[in-house]
Amino acid sequence: MADLIEARALAGLPHGFSDQDGLTAANRPLPGPLVTVRQVHSPDVATITGPWDDGAAPPAADALVTEVPGLLLGIVTADCAPVLLADREAGVVGAAHAGWRGAAGGVIGNTVAAMIALGARAERIAAAIGPCIAQASYEVGADMHDAFPSGAERFFAPGSAGHWQFDLAGFVAWRLAESGVGIVEVAERDTYAEEGTFRSYRRATHRGEPTGGRQISVIGIA
Known part of the structure; x- marks a missing residue:
């Protein structure tokens, strides 16, 4: 069993990205x-104010x-970007699952806003983007390309005819910066390419293998 992958930006906090x-x-x-949710x-x-009641969905x-x-927040991913966030001074933490739909739809800004509602300040928040699918591994079509907001074009590199290579981690980092987050760290680990270390939904799909495996990313306040 490998140790959790930790982020320098969150040093000293209970957190980590699993393999x-x-x-x-x-x-x-x-x-x-x-x-979890x-x-x-x-x-x-x-x-979150406490664990869910026994039997509650x-x-x-x-x-x-x-x-x-004392609570450990967890989100699961297998190519999507896991994002862990903390304002140490306020004692507020967050965890976000940023697939392309959620990232384009505003999950990053909404997470920062929810932390601010608990007393955090955006400029004090440190955020770490964990292992996710890298641009070189992430070919997308026009339907996804066209779903992104103005300003996102820089995260799409030309691919094969009618396709682009999408930089998910770069887009999420941009969303964090746009939300005023003070520190943003990117793990720069490719879940698709690092076979034997990470689960990848896309890799499993391409191979016709079961797609149920996931990594978990967690953060809490001691």
């Missing part, structure tokens, strides 16, 4: 409850924020 082996007692950065590629954010959302110590 394909996931989260276990051996690499868990906090012993408290792990809180039902991810649906939306721009929606859940503000988690709400549909693609980001979580909290100011409650």
Whole structure:
């Protein structure tokens, strides 16, 4: 079992991005409850005050924020960008699942806004973008290209006829900067290319393999 991948920007906070082996007692950065949501590629954010009641279904959302110590926020990905955020001074943390739909739809700005509502300040927030599919591995068609807002063209490099190579991590970093986030760190790890280390939905699809495997990314307040 590998240790969680940590970000320099979040040093000293309980956090990490897993490899394909996931989260276990051996690499868990906090012993408290792990809180997740039902991810649906939306721009929606859940503000967490405690673990869900026993038997209760988690709400549909693609980001979580909290100011409650002892909770571990978690999101799962397998090519989408996991984003962990923290304002140490305010004691507020967040975790976001940024697939292209959520990223284009505003999940990053909404996560920052939800943290601000709990007392964070954007310029004090440090954010880390974890392992995700890299531009060289991410060919997309016109339907996706045309779904992005004005200003995003710089993140699409020419590909094969009628296609582009999309820089998901770069777009997410831009969204964080546009939201006023003070520090942004990018892991620069390619889930598609790093076979044997990360699960990749796209790689599995291309090979006709099962697509259920995921990484988990977590953050909390000690």
